Amino acid sequence: MKVLAFVASAFLFASPLFADAKIGEAAPSFEVKDANGKDQKLADYKGKWVVLEWFNKDCPFVKKHYGSQNMQKLQKDFTAKNVVWLTVNSSAKGKQGYADASQALKDASERGAAPTAILLDADGKVGKAYGAKTTPHMFIINPEQKVVYAGAIDDNDSSDPKVIEKSKNYVSAALTEGLAGKPITTASSRAYGCGVKYN
Numbered sequence: 467m468k469v470l471a472f473v474a475s476a477f478l479f480a481s482p483l484f485a486d487a488k489i490g491e492a493a494p495s496f497e498v499k500d501a502n503g504k505d506q507k508l509a510d511y512k513g514k515w516v517v518l519e520w521f522n523k524d525c526p527f528v529k530k531h532y533g534s535q536n537m538q539k540l541q542k543d544f545t546a547k548n549v550v551w552l553t554v555n556s557s558a559k560g561k562q563g564y565a566d567a568s569q570a571l572k573d574a575s576e577r578g579a580a581p582t583a584i585l586l587d588a589d590g591k592v593g594k595a596y597g598a599k600t601t602p603h604m605f606i607i608n609p610e611q612k613v614v615y616a617g618a619i620d621d622n623d624s625s626d627p628k629v630i631e632k633s634k635n636y637v638s639a640a641l642t643e644g645l646a647g648k649p650i651t652t653a654s655s656r657a658y659g660c661g662v663k664y665n
Contacts, residue, residue: 486597487616489653492593493607501570506552513609515644516550517637520582520593522563522601523573525660526625531602532536532577534627537619541580544641553581556593561663563601564588576637590664600659604637608644617655 487494489494493516497507508516522528531537541551555570557563565573570584589592596605596616608617616635622633640650 478593478611484489485604486595487613489613489616491613493605493611493613494592496592496595498584498585499567501567501574501593502583504583506585508607508611509555511550511607512611514548514550514607515544515610515641516552516607517641517657518596518605518607519551519553520598520601520603520662521553521555521584522557522660522663523565524562524648525601527623527659528601529626530625530630531619532579534630535578536627536630537602538580538640540576540635543638545580546574547581547641547645549641549645551581552583553579554587554592554598555596556587556590557663558590558665559588561665563663590662593662593664598662600657601656601659601662603662604625606637606640606644606650614650615653618657618659621655623656623658637651653665 495508497505500506517528522625526560546550549576555565567586574584585592602619604617605613606617608614619637620635621631622629636652
């Protein structure tokens with residue numbers, strides 16, 4: 467039972483230790499369709515800062531950040547600074563959070579979401595390449611296409627949106643430092659949220 471409990475804990479609250487995308491190393495390449503039917507390749511964004519955000523509309527931790535407009539504000543603030551923001555849905559068909567292209571676009575519109583693109587990863591290839599374990603699970607890739615941050619959006623794993631105001635936002639801090647040419651103070655953290663609904 468203790469072993470099972472540990473496995474469940476590792477899955478739900480994953481450490482970057484378990485991720486395939488390693489800090490300071492080349493980000494796993496990918497090519498996947500977005501919700502508009504466009505091919506999205508990481509290689510096309512060389513020279514830009516890129517954020518990968520794992521998403522499941524039915525996850526309470528995702529709802530925390532979207533219901534409060536916290537995620538949308540981050541998206542708008544940093545895409546305005548030429549950061550590429552890719553929201554990734556790795557929920558398999560028939561699993562919680564799955565959405566086809568039209569549903570994904572509708573959901574984004576209703577939430578006022580503002581990513582650069584929504585990647586449809588129902589086969590889980592992108593998620594598994596990065597070792598994405600939770601929603602949200604966040605990765606930041608620098609212009610040289612190296613992973614410079616992996617983990618949680620912030621330092622409070624409560625699903626209550628009331629804690630956001632007092633939380634330290636790791637993603638905002640890392641991007642702000644990176645865009646200013648400064649070293650990233652916190653390069654990894656324990657990701658929290660719902661387990662990604664892979665097949």
